[in-house]
Amino acid sequence: MTETASAHLPTFPMPRSCPFDLSPQYAELRSERPITQVQLASGKAAWLITRHQDVRRLFLDPNLSANGAHPEFPALAPRKQSFDEQSKGFLPWMDQPEHTTYRRMVINEFTVRRIARMRPRIQEIVDDCVSAMLAGPRPVDLVQALSLPVPSLTICDLLGVPYEDLDHIQRHAMIMVSRIHTAQERAAALRELRTYLGELLLIKGKQPQDDMLSRLVVKHRDEGRDDHGHLTGLALLILVGGYESTASTISLGTVALLEHPDQVAALLADPTLAPRAVEELLRYFSVADNVTSRIATADIEIGGVTIRAGEGVLLSNAAANRDPSVFVHPEVLDIHQDTRTHVAFGYGIHQCLGQNLARLELEIVFRTLFGRIPGLRTAVPVTELPFKNDAIMFGVHEVPVTW
Numbered sequence: 001m002t003e004t005a006s007a008h009l010p011t012f013p014m015p016r017s018c019p020f021d022l023s024p025q026y027a028e029l030r031s032e033r034p035i036t037q038v039q040l041a042s043g044k045a046a047w048l049i050t051r052h053q054d055v056r057r058l059f060l061d062p063n064l065s066a067n068g069a070h071p072e073f074p075a076l077a078p079r080k081q082s083f084d085e086q087s088k089g090f091l092p093w094m095d096q097p098e099h100t101t102y103r104r105m106v107i108n109e110f111t112v113r114r115i116a117r118m119r120p121r122i123q124e125i126v127d128d129c130v131s132a133m134l135a136g137p138r139p140v141d142l143v144q145a146l147s148l149p150v151p152s153l154t155i156c157d158l159l160g161v162p163y164e165d166l167d168h169i170q171r172h173a174m175i176m177v178s179r180i181h182t183a184q185e186r187a188a189a190l191r192e193l194r195t196y197l198g199e200l201l202l203i204k205g206k207q208p209q210d211d212m213l214s215r216l217v218v219k220h221r222d223e224g225r226d227d228h229g230h231l232t233g234l235a236l237l238i239l240v241g242g243y244e245s246t247a248s249t250i251s252l253g254t255v256a257l258l259e260h261p262d263q264v265a266a267l268l269a270d271p272t273l274a275p276r277a278v279e280e281l282l283r284y285f286s287v288a289d290n291v292t293s294r295i296a297t298a299d300i301e302i303g304g305v306t307i308r309a310g311e312g313v314l315l316s317n318a319a320a321n322r323d324p325s326v327f328v329h330p331e332v333l334d335i336h337q338d339t340r341t342h343v344a345f346g347y348g349i350h351q352c353l354g355q356n357l358a359r360l361e362l363e364i365v366f367r368t369l370f371g372r373i374p375g376l377r378t379a380v381p382v383t384e385l386p387f388k389n390d391a392i393m394f395g396v397h398e399v400p401v402t403w
């Protein structure tokens with residue numbers, strides 16, 4: 001479809017009507033035109049997929065490529081030409097067989113068993129954050145006090161990244177995932193982080209320690225690979241993918257639970273509900289809705305529509321996660337709901353590498369936070385919270401809380 005022909009299409013992204021509700025357009029489209037074209041800020045058109053069954057089917061379709069460096073890829077933020085070179089090693093943008101090669105290099109680090117070993121350390125990090133909140137002045141910003149430190153300190157521990165470098169990393173990572181910064185600013189932030197991690201990997205190669213980056217660099221060397229750029233990109237994605245989405249889910253999940261005191265009471269009365277509550281919050285917010293884009297490499301027939309080779313496709317995990325044909329109360333937060341088939345972590349070969357880690361962090365955070373601060377409440381009305389409608393990942397900039 002040409003750029004002029006796309007002018008009458010609905011525009012994408014479709015902003016949330018309130019922090020807890022997706023744009024009503026999603027529901028309309030899912031019921032009337034579940035596979036439809038939308039217009040991106042770039043002026044290009046792309047197919048938006050909103051039904052759970054279509055989203056899952058297309059996540060598995062080998063004729064959809066994840067190659068984000070493709071010139072026709074439906075990017076949601078402007079990119080510099082040099083992005084192609086800078087995105088080397090980005091696992092979510094690789095297709096088979098390259099994707100399998102690189103995912104295999106790290107998959108063992110993220111198994112349920114391996115991640116479970118981190119429980120005591122994550123609990124310690126969460127306890128320290130909550131103790132500092134209790135000892136400090138009120139109100140306190142939950143984002144800075146808990147949501148950001150927990151996943152960022154955890155991922156630093158796992159990778160072997162020094163804590164003192166976190167400020168530098170977070171400053172640049174924030175620009176990388178923002179839609180309001182220019183393509184030049186985002187490319188510069190990416191370059192800076194690549195340089196930092198590239199140097200850190202060289203140090204790890206010379207003096208390997210008991211951390212993931214050291215294991216990765218040694219394995220890479222033992223296998224006779226010499227592409228430092230790929231390894232740097234892989235490490236970068238794990239570092240940055242590791243905290244932004246989890247931090248957002250901690251903040252939004254806390255706000256949502258505070259709005260539903262009956263569900264907090266149920267959770268505290270029966271802590272075994274925590275894993276279910278986490279899945280429900282992941283489904284309900286689907287913070288990574290805007291990261292699951294693809295480009296067709298061959299014509300695809302689906303639901304009476306032909307997606308042509310070269311056309312962009314947006315697989316909306318948020319819309320799929322509110323599909324009434326799959327979830328009993330899709331618009332309601334209900335921690336008792338069966339959410340096993342949610343796609344907040346994607347589906348298929350690119351399904352989130354860090355999902356077991358995210359689940360563990362979220363479970364520990366919600367149990368500890370509500371268990372230790374029973375009178376927790378937001379210090380301003382929820383409607384006044386600065387939600388992130390400008391970022392690639394949905395979230396909230398600041399959540400003042402008190403008790």
Ligand code: HEM
Nearest residue numbers: 091092241242245246249288292345346350352353354358
């Ligand atoms: C609430 C937390 C999280 C959410 C909602 C989330 C969501 C997602 C989604 C939707 C994808 C699929 C992208 C696609 O299909 O194109 C994905 C992939 C990925 N995620 Fe996560 N994620 C979370 C936490 C994490 C954590 C903690 C890490 C790292 C420790 C991580 C690392 C990755 C990586 C490396 C990929 C690419 C996997 C591949 O392409 O094979 N994520 N994530």
